[in-house]
Amino acid sequence: MISLQHVSKRFGSDGAPAVADLSMEIEEGETVVLVGPSGCGKTTTMKMINRLIEPTSGSIVVNGTDVLRQDPVQLRRGIGYVIQSIGLLPHRTIAENMATVPRLVGWDDARIHKRVEELTAILELDQELLHRYPGELSGGQRQRVGVARALAVDPPVMLMDEPFGAVDPIVRGRLQEQFLDIQERLKKTVVFVTHDIDEAIKIADRIAILNKGGVIEQYAPPEEILRDPANDFVERFVGSERGLKRLALIKVSEIEVEEGPVVGPSASVEEAIRTIEKHDLGWASVVEDGELLGWVDGAVLEGRREVGEATPRRFSAYVTADSSLRQALDSIVTSRTQVAVVVSEGQRYLGILTLERISREIVS
């Protein structure tokens, strides 16, 4: 979808190049994050794609067309562009701002109106904001308007330059979640620049870690970069807690869970005690027709004949198949039982995860 071949950029005639001989391929529908320390040429690389910066040499092909042979103004209208400072037009309302590119390419009012409505829904913006001015919105709201504006003519490619860098961590987290949601549905080809490796890990399909002069140190999926950093630079850049960061990327559904101690309501107390002792956790899950009812231990079963006569205790926390292993780990270390219970929708019992099982995943 986007192909950069031997691209270089030198500002002025002397000095080191900002980007030297960079080549990379970006597939259709994937989110590629360019990450690296300041001065690594990540923003320069991105801006060469829509020719806000002209490459000194090399070729850039977007969607089969050499961008250097295209009229830059036409080129940019077909590529979504979001920057950290957003740059909404301060003297235009939010609706007018969203309509910027559609107006440039000559859509009629009815079509623009419809599209603004759609974008408002996609970005979950309040209808009321449409008639306000950018100065009257919060940072997070402005950022979503910036994304809506970039999506307006539904461009296949989006360039995003630290789009969530200027908002507080809580809002940033929410914007990242929303970005992932939208990207899941729209499947844009996204080039995303950030200096925040955690953001990169969270949203990227592939991460390109850049060093000074636009040298790509590693270009791989986040999981691979965390598991197998290509060199010292990448390892240092990724930072400590590589194991934990990797766990955040693996879903519970991707690994095999253990069955754990399970008894039915019709089981005899003797049978239940045997199950509890066998697993050595001090309790057993009560499952009826696949549905998790709770847990029982020796004390709860005291003086009963069948498990069903006792009222199972509720688990204080579960993880689901969609949870990350990091969340599962959190559940393990904060629960008294040192185990995470895994359920699917409708409280269907799937099994348990232990610390041992999760650490096996990191080591492997």
Next chain:
Amino acid sequence: MDFALDTFRWLTDPTNHSGPNGIPVRLWEHVQVSFLALFLATLLALPIGLLIGHTGRGEFFAVSVANIGRALPSFGILGIVFPLTLGVLPGFGYYPTLIALFLLAIPPILTNAYVGVQNVDRETVEAARGMGMSGRQVLAKLEVPLAAPLIVAGLRTSAVAVVATATLGAVAAGPGLGRFIIDGFVTRNLAKAAGGAVLVAVLAILTELAFGLLERSLTPRTSSQGRRRTPRAGGIATPETA
């Protein structure tokens, strides 16, 4: 008190309200030469100022013009231009006055246009370019609307200075209300001189007010409620007075 009364009498004396040296004729001359000078200066300086602000090239030129323009006394320009045009252009004092006022009007218009455009947030401009606005569209849809208050402030500064300075034209036998002041002094008719001065002052104040209103009306809305934000102060350009 007598003097003020004399001045009032002169202003209201019907014999001063007609004829080739009457107040209406001189007032019209004054307005005409001021307007033309301002118009021509705008025609030249505004596009250049916008272009310098938009491209970021030629800033040195803009600053130089502004400084030289402010250093040159209008009276001096008149003194230089008058002998040069004598016999070349018709109308004795008219063209020297026009040229002096034209030169006087250029710097505030040029610098305010340039500073106004340059002050527009560069990130917003970059976002606009990144979305596919051409240079001309960036100028028309973004830079000029946002710079409008400053541009008009420059015009206001120039206009007031021109109206006040047009008085000098009379020294070179030029048009305008200055005639009354000069003639008044020469013939020791101080009421006439003061009357002319009052007329110039009133005209300058009206000019100031008119451009103030224009400035307000051209300040873009950036809020969905309440009034328009008050325009920023003129910055570089400070009103010159004769």
